[in-house]
Amino acid sequence: MSTLEQFRQQTRAWLEANCPDSQRQPIVKEEQIWGGRRRTFPSADAKLWFERMRDRGWTAPEWPSEYGGGGLNPEQAQILQEEMQALGCRPPLYEIGLWMFGPALLKFGTEAQKAEHIPKIVRGEIRWSQGYSEPAAGSDLAGLKTRAEDKGDHFLVNGTKIWTTQADKADWIFCLVRTDPNAPKQEGISFLLIDMETRGVSTSPIQLISGESEFCQTFFDDVVVPKENLVGEFNQGWTVAKELLKHERKLMSIMGAMAEREEEDLRHLAKRYIGVDEQGKIRDPILRDRVTRHLMQSGADALTNKRLYQLLEQGQAEPNLPLIMKYVSTTEVQRKDELLLAILGNRGLSWHDDEFSDGEKRTVQNWAYNKAHTIAGGTSEIQLNIIAKRVLQLPG
Ligand SMILES: Cc1cc2nc3c(=O)[nH]c(=O)nc-3n(C[C@H](O)[C@H](O)[C@H](O)COP(=O)(O)OP(=O)(O)OC[C@H]3O[C@@H](n4cnc5c(N)ncnc54)[C@H](O)[C@@H]3O)c2cc1C
Structure with a gap:
């Protein structure tokens, strides 16, 4: 054996x-x-x-x-x-630390930083959040303005981050900050780790369309950050940022596959709400066609993802290919949500009414929540731009 x-x-x-x-x-x-x-x-x-x-x-x-x-x-x-x-x-x-920050820290962190933070992530002792986006810097991330001034023995941070997932529950945040306002955009950025309990850090939750409040605006007012919390080289945080984004997009590209068990629910739901013909098939041929297409697509995505990541591990794939999978997978999740609503019919009209079961409410809430997947981690339009430029090498 x-x-x-x-x-x-x-x-x-x-x-x-x-x-x-x-x-x-x-x-x-x-x-x-x-x-x-x-x-x-x-x-x-x-x-x-x-x-x-x-x-x-x-x-x-x-x-x-x-x-x-x-x-x-x-x-x-x-x-x-x-x-x-x-x-x-x-x-x-x-844990965000597990999916995104840890892999980047293992690559760019000092020995002391790894010894301090990695075991706590593995043991689930520390919760991390991601401080990248700002009110005027999302897709154009390198336009970020949160400032970290070098004060000799520490940095002084001022500014605000937005859409910071679970910042109100997090213990630490990894942040992109501007350390040289005069350098070309991507060259004046550093990557800093900030304890959320530091004086001057505060959060304000933002409510989502689904009724949940998963993310916040996070404020930094004269926050003192020790020098040893700088990851990677001073002014070279963009390199760390890109490594981390690779892991975030990888995570999002496998969302469809992670929901594999739900695919069975889809079939059951369709049979329950639409009914079956004498052969036991979903009665409505158009919905049957849509269910079949979705099951084939998500099955193919899962296999393609698996193959792609095996090739990437062996250094045999173009490193930007996961962007295609992020785009395809998040789009398919939304297609499935539309399909589920079509199956539920009138029962999919609300999640506020007591008349609806928990499962029905969750399906509708997911439909609203999953709209975020084609925005978070870089919007679909931005993924398509990068794929066109870097993977397909199309002219600008
Ligand atoms: C659920 C969720 C969780 C998130 N969590 C975090 C987090 O924890 N930490 C964090 O830092 N950020 C987080 N974000 C923010 C996310 O990274 C940004 O929303 C995303 O990068 C888009 O930026 P923006 O919202 O500023 O939109 P904008 O950049 O303002 O874009 C608006 C629209 O314009 C389009 N657009 C912009 N530029 C171009 C272009 N060049 N070509 C074509 N179209 C373009 C976009 O595709 C989009 O449709 C989260 C977002 C969501 C939805």
């Missing part, structure tokens, strides 16, 4: 023995475990599952074991993911 096959068998046996039954149900938003100083658990089982995975380093399977990660190679990590999916195991931890 090959070593990888052996690893698969051991992994499957461990997951079967250690993942409580309740943690093998599809995850709902309210039961996600987010890291942080104020971390809470929805149930004893959820806590147990989180702790078992954390102790194996499997909250961050591919990160080096010296910082508490799992130390798995890409093939082993893929096997772990497949086995978790096969058993329906819930992800043990949700």
Whole structure:
């Protein structure tokens, strides 16, 4: 038996023995475990599952074991993911630090920065937020104005960030700040880490169309930041920023695949709300056609993503290709939301009325919330611009 096959068998046996039954149900938003100083658990089982995975380093399977990660190679990590999916195991931890900041810090951080922050991310002890966008700098991110002045032994930060996801719940924020206002836009930016408890940092939540309030405007008024919180070179934060965005877009490109289990719900829902013909097929041929198209597209996306990331790991793919997957995958998620609403018919008209079931309300809320996917992490228009320029090398 090959070593990888052996690893698969051991992994499957461990997951079967250690993942409580309740943690093998599809995850709902309210039961996600987010890291942080104020971390809470929805149930004893959820806590147990989180702790078992954390102790194996499997909250961050591919990160080096010296910082508490799992130390798995890409093939082993893929096997772990497949086995978790096969058993329906819930992800043990949700964290921006895990998905975006950690990989960039592992690449650009000093030894001291890695030793300080990486183990806390793996162990779900610190929650991070992302301070990139500003009221006048979203797509044109390099136009950002939040200023960090070099005061000798510290930086003094003034300005504001916007759309900062969960900044009101975060412990730390990684920020892009302007450190040289006279340099060309991308060359006068640095990457700073700021403890949200520092004097002068405040947040103001913004309500979303779905009724949730997931993000904030974040203000910095004369915030003193130690020099050792600079990641990468002074004025070279754009390089760190781009590395981090790669991971954010990778995360968003696999959203369709992450929702794989929901695809079954789609079929059931269609049969329940639309009814079936004598052969057991969805009765309405147009909706049947749309459901089939969506299932084929999302299946193809999941396979393409898998192939693409294997090629990227081996350095055999053009590094901007994940942008195509981010664009395709987020567009398909929205197509599916439209399809779900069409299936629900009148039952998909509201989420405020008691007459509607929780599932129906969630479907409509997701339809509203998922509009954000083609904006967050860079809008679809911007992805298409970059694909045209960098991947297809089309003239400007
Ligand atoms: C749910 C959600 C969570 C987010 N979380 C965070 C976070 O945690 N931290 C953070 O820093 N930011 C976050 N963002 C912000 C996100 O990165 C920005 O919204 C995004 O980059 C777009 O910027 P903007 O909103 O300023 O839109 P704008 O840049 O003002 O764009 C407005 C419209 O113009 C179009 N447009 C702009 N420039 C061009 C161009 N050159 N060519 C063609 N079309 C163009 C855009 O595509 C868009 O349709 C989040 C956003 C969302 C929706």
